[in-house]
Amino acid sequence: MNSQDISSENRTGEEARILTYDDGSEMYNSLEFNRNSAEEHTLPKVHLHDNPEALDIQNSLVLDWVFGINKDIVGGVHNLSDENRKDIFYVSGHIGVIYKVELRQQILLQGHIHPISCTSVSADKRWIVTADAGLKNMLVVWDSVKGIPIKTIFEPHAADIQSVDISPDSMYIATLSLPDENDQQELSIWAWTSEDSSPLYSSFVPLSQYSTNLTHDSPRNMTEAANIHDMSKKTLFQSWVKFHDTNPKILVTNGPRVITFWSWQEGELVFYNPSVTSKDFRQAVGEFSVTCFVPNTSLAATGTKEGEVILWQKLNEQSDIEHEKRSFKVVKIHPNSSVNFVTCTKDYIVTGG
Numbered sequence: 001m002n003s004q005d006i007s008s009e010n011r012t013g014e015e016a017r018i019l020t021y022d023d024g025s026e027m028y029n030s031l032e033f034n035r036n037s038a039e040e041h042t043l044p045k046v047h048l049h050d051n052p053e054a055l056d057i058q059n060s061l062v063l064d065w066v067f068g069i070n071k072d073i074v075g076g077v078h079n080l081s082d083e084n085r086k087d088i089f090y091v092s093g094h095i096g097v098i099y100k101v102e103l104r105q106q107i108l109l110q111g112h113i114h115p116i117s118c119t120s121v122s123a124d125k126r127w128i129v130t131a132d133a134g135l136k137n138m139l140v141v142w143d144s145v146k147g148i149p150i151k152t153i154f155e156p157h158a159a160d161i162q163s164v165d166i167s168p169d170s171m172y173i174a175t176l177s178l179p180d181e182n183d184q185q186e187l188s189i190w191a192w193t194s195e196d197s198s199p200l201y202s203s204f205v206p207l208s209q210y211s212t213n214l215t216h217d218s219p220r221n222m223t224e225a226a227n228i229h230d231m232s233k234k235t236l237f238q239s240w241v242k243f244h245d246t247n248p249k250i251l252v253t254n255g256p257r258v259i260t261f262w263s264w265q266e267g268e269l270v271f272y273n274p275s276v277t278s279k280d281f282r283q284a285v286g287e288f289s290v291t292c293f294v295p296n297t298s299l300a301a302t303g304t305k306e307g308e309v310i311l312w313q314k315l316n317e318q319s320d321i322e323h324e325k326r327s328f329k330v331v332k333i334h335p336n337s338s339v340n341f342v343t344c345t346k347d348y349i350v351t352g353g
Contacts, residue, residue, distance in 0.1 A: 008226030011306075035229075063108055066092045070116065074163075074240065074290060075341055078121040078128070080144055089128055089144065091116045096130050099149055107147035118163050122170040129173055139175060141192055151192050156199070159186070163241045167248035172200070173174060175249055176241040185238060187253060189264060201269040205253060206260065207236050235287065244293045245344065250322050252300060256287035259302060263323035272324045275310065280328050285310065292342050294349065300325060301349050303339030308332050309351060 070091040086101040092248055094116060096109030114134030121128050121144070128142040137160055141151040157177035165174045173190045175280035185205035235257035244250035249265045262271045276283050286306025293300050300312040312325040333339060337353035344350065 052170075063095070063110065066095050066097050066108060068092045073116070073118060075343075076119055078119065078125075080121065080125045082125060087144070089119070089121060091119060091130070094132070096128065096341060098128075105242060109140075109142050109147060109149075111149060111152075114182070117161055120164050120166045120173075122166050123168050124170065127166060127170055129164050129166050131156070131161040131164045131175065133162065133178070137161055139164065140174070153190060153192070153197060156188060156190070157186055162239055163253075165241050165243050165251070167243045168246055169248055172243075172248050174241045174243060176205070176238060176253055179237050183237075187262065187269070189242065189269065195277060200244060201264050203262075203269045203271070205238050206273060207258075208272060222259065240290045242290070242292055244322075245295045247322070250293075252291045252293070254288045254291045254302060256305075259288060259291060261300070261312075261323040261325050263321075265322075269325070274326050276327070278347065279312070280327055283330060286338065288339050289338065290342055292344055292349075295344050295346070298322065300323075301342050301344070303333075303342040303351060305338040307334030307337055307339055307353065309342065309349065 039134040070093065073091055076091055080089055080091040080098065081101075088099050088101065090097055091098070094110070094112045094114065096112075096119070098109070099105075100107070101293065109128070112130065112132045114132040114137060116130050117133035118207060119128065119130050126144055127150070128144045129138065129139065130142065131139040131191045138158065139153040139156050139161065140149050142148065143150050156175050159177040159180040161175050162178045163176040166172070167174075171191065171193060173192050175188050175190065177188075179185050186202060187205050188199035188202040191200045216270060236255060238253045238255035238258060238260065240255070241253045242251060244252075249263060250260045253260045253262065257276065258273065259276060260271050260273050261311045262269060264270070274280075285308055286304035288310075289303040289305060291300055291302040294311075298314045298317070302310040302312070304310065309331050310327050311329040311331070313328050314322065315326055333351050334353045339351045339353055341352040342349065
């Protein structure tokens, strides 16, 4: 196989279409990233077919348009619009799609060998992060303006990647894995602009000692008792990760019945699990969906499947310890539907059901 350098200016038309990526394992290994000179990025070396007949086959299978969307990705649609463009980003199968609304064109981000499982977009809308779930999973950072890959991290977790977020300053990426065969989840922080391919910090996600009381009828047999135990244990696994809106060294993860606040301000990744029993909330609450931090405050907000928003505040408002929080208010927002997504815009908490 021969290799050839292709610059970012050339990655259009037929030259881009004849690229082959084999099994995806060598796609972006040669890329060097200089964040201060984004316009000078060069795409990595990629393999071209030596066989002209193979080139004809490759050209006959060019992907021109993608229909459909991965509806099950939480927060999977992102607004990339600003004063210079009206674009949105979403996922369809293995493909990331930048849809240019005014031009009615798609820029297709191809390279994942498994369906994309989670996505994130930087606060300045310049960088798109995609991750997939499967054997030899990978994480890719894309330039949302040029539609080209900037950085790839191969196999960031042994288990599948189920949630990802990029920090407010665009310098760090957090990834959360699915539980492995030992029921262990991993949270990792990546300094993606550095040449080091290993995580900056990594920690197993704790199974909280606290959980909201689950109501079950008495099991009728041992099999039913085991099923109830497995279902209860699954609610303690975590499925969402989110950075603080201004402080990249504070973040949160949550699952259906557990929430964990994290900090790496002191040079190590530490966590705090607040108590989440019905007694703490002074009422029964639904399973948690997602969590975000409220800008310009020490608060965080969590949506639930029963239509509530739970607000969290610091244990001690006079303390500098930002990640130690407790619940202090539950507000019913959606009387007849769940809160599937929570975010903040300026001074407002925005929910989607």
